[in-house]
Amino acid sequence: MTKHKHPEILSRSVVAQSRLFAIESLELRFSNGEERTYERMKPSNRGSVMTVPVTEEGDLLLIREYAAGTERYELGFPKGLIDPGETPEQAANRELKEEIGMGADTFVPLKQVVLAPSYFSSHMTLFLATGLYPERLQGDEPEELEVIRWPLQQAEELLTHMDFCEARSISALMLALRALNNHPLNAQ
Structure with missing residues (x-):
């Protein structure tokens, strides 16, 4: 090369x-x-995070949120910007608390991705989150987000769901499934 x-x-x-x-x-x-x-x-020099939360019962937690770009509600994973002074893990935990009312004990980094690198410089760190516990923080969303429980065993079906089409969410799901291959949740 x-x-x-x-x-x-x-x-x-x-x-x-x-x-x-x-x-x-x-x-x-x-x-x-x-x-x-x-x-x-223009680069903002702020990264972002997206997290695939998995419950002890083996469910994925997704959100349904209005996306102005597509002018419709999209199904995806909790995400947001990293605030100044935060680590990516701290930002991921804060976003979980704001968007699904849950925090997590464990964050497994999956990959750092970019979207349309010819036009954007921002990086998003994708995480798998387990050890969920209830805790809610006030978010900046204009309306309460709908939280969707999706059985991990049916994750492949999520890939064909008409509202689940955001590329970063699809990447996060595929990487999370690969990471979960040897996870105790799969031994059930």
Whole structure:
């Protein structure tokens, strides 16, 4: 595999901005002399987390939440941004408490993923959470989220559910199933 030298950034500027997002334009020169303009979401330098919570009874806990991008309710796993000063595990536990009213004793890191790396720089750490216990924190959602219990034994069926189509949730589920292969829950 050939190793490419990173392109030189000739300039960068914000070309559009909203309350939540800034679009940045990058003028790049590649090692072969070619120059191009790329646009991307300006990096926020804040990571995010998504957690696959599994109960002692062997159920996955999902949330049904309105997604403005698709203009419909989507089924997925609890997720959110890492607050300043938080570790990814702390953020994952806080998000669980805010979104499903449960904390967890154990977090198993599954993988760090990126979404559309040509346009976004944010990283999301995926976790498997076990040892759940009841604890609720006030979240920032505009309405209470519906918590859905899904039997782990029927996880494959979740992949075909019409409301479960967010790529990070699908990745998290597949990685969690692989991690659970030798987990005590599967011995039942």
